[in-house]
Amino acid sequence: MTRRAVIVVCDSLRRDLIAPDVAPTLSALMAEACAFRAFRGVFPSTTRTSSASIATGCLPGTHGLLGNTMALDEGAGLVCRSVGDPDFRERMRRATGRTLRVPTLAQRLADHGGAVIMSNVSPGAAYFHDPDGWGWVYHRAGSYGPGLVPETGERHLAIRIGAEGDRTMTARFCDEMLRRRRPAVATLWLSEPDHTGHAEPLGSPAHRAAIRAADDRVAEVLATVDELAREGEDILFVACSDHGMETTRRTIDATGRLVAAGLKTAPDSSDIVLAPNGTGAVIYAAPEAQDRRDALRRFLEGEDWVGRVFAGGELASLGLPVDGPVLLALTTAADLAPNAHGVPGHADIVADPESAKSYDGFGQHGGLGIHEQSPFLVIRGGGFATARATAMPASLVDIAPTVLRHLGHETAGMDGRPLPLEPPPISPP
Ligand SMILES: [Zn+2]
Structure with a gap:
């Protein structure tokens, strides 16, 4: 049976905002699958560091990407740079001799089925999922295959940030990545509800609509995963957010x-x-x-x-x-x-x-506030317990090793560890 992993990230979605009225798919999934209710992000709790941490299974101090902005010495002393800019990885490579200090999932799986990410957040967050081009990264600022060879024309991901772009991206993700190309790991990183959450009050009608839109995208991916499971694929499905918001x-x-x-x-x-x-x-x-x-x-x-x-x-x-x-x-x-x-x-x-x-x-987010450090994580398939909620500690850096274990690979060198298939349930009150 072919083993694969599918990861969907709903950027910035706070665990406490997942409710049946605004996020019916995720609410049902949290109840039916294995929900990690003490899941935490990294520090800084920004999307770019989180992207590198999900990709490497390592904390920022280990992988070396220290925030949405970070200081580099490019020869004239320390200067603060935005990691979001498309040229940041080149600046980092010139200043430090490399990008991330540890291998990504894409590198580890390059000869074992490969990794694809489609991302609608900032260019930096997308590129730091696989900065050296071991797999495929699709992003509106530029899409790349192995060796950082550009994916051009129809193969590029020409979308806009926000719910509509997320929708277009998800349709292609399900059809092209999940049904046809079938990489060992396929990751879909939605821009919502982060994009709207930065521009509207949390819990406002616009923010709730953005959560609903992300939830609808999760539903589409789940339906595709179910279809493939019926064909006999053994798919580990991970839905999470990278951080919350205050x-x-x-x-x-x-x-x-x-x-x-x-x-x-x-x-x-x-x-x-x-x-x-x-x-x-x-x-x-x-x-x-x-x-x-x-x-x-x-x-x-x-x-x-x-x-x-x-x-x-x-x-x-x-x-x-x-x-x-x-x-x-x-x-x-x-x-x-x-x-x-x-x-x-x-x-x-x-x-x-x-x-x-x-x-x-x-x-906004980036620090250690209670809500920004309460993203959600729910895992289905791959032998994980069903109808299980656990309060065991879990972190963004545990996702990569959990995926690698499912695919039958070593997890050496990671700060995280594979999450147990049968985590202790939250005891009834
Ligand atoms: Zn954000």
Whole structure:
């Protein structure tokens, strides 16, 4: 029997927003399949880091992609760059000699059935699923096959971000990838409800419609998987989100605050570089500024927009590197107050000087807030228990090893581990 894995990611969908009225397919799936109710994301809880973590089974400190933005030294000192830009992976390769430091699923499976991803999120998030071109990546900014050979013409994925593009992409995913090409791992990464959640209040009619649209896409993939299962395929089906969202409370010019406090020379100086990641931030230091760590920490811990500061060994517990230029990381202050639509959880965000968009009152993520760290994970097939809900710890980095075990491959070198087929059930109250 052919073994395959199919992964669907509903970007940003919070576990607590999956309800029968707005997400009937996922609600039913959570009840009928194996639902991991303590599933967590990585830090920073951004789509680009999450994409690399799902692909490698490793934490950001291990794979090396440290946020939606990160500092690189391209020869003239540390500069903060957006990982979302299509040219970031080339910049990273030139600055560090490589892209990700560990193999992706696409690399591990290149000679074993291969991997395909169709993604409608940012170019950086799509490309960091398979940055070196071991498999196929389909994205509106450019599609590539093995060796990063462009997929052009009809083979390119010419869609727009949002629900309509997700719909077009899903139809092609089911027909071409699942029914015809049949790679060992096929991943579909929907832009909703993330795209709408960043532009509308969480729980608003528009946001709920975006959740419903993502749920409809999951239903289409499930129907195709069921059809293939009836033909005798042994398919591990994984549906998840990469992180959740909090409602933005205030936007803070954190870099300006550091400059005003005398802890950074100028907004664009390379001594101390703060990489904004929504409700989180990573602070890098040039070698001559590493001794500012304690002063920075004291300053940040006195700021009302800062939730928690991490330094030294605490960075390792967050899954960040402890060697190199990363000096500190922070998650912003948060509260549990509901927004106007009854969705709980607000957090301050760190301003991104490269982005003019305002997120105030809308969804954002990147830190360690309760809701942004409560994505969902449900697994069906591959021998997983049915009608099972478990509270055992599980993380984004467990997806890749779980997929590899199903396909009969080694999982050495991963931070995650294959999830048990029979996880302990949540005991009845
Ligand atoms: Zn997002």
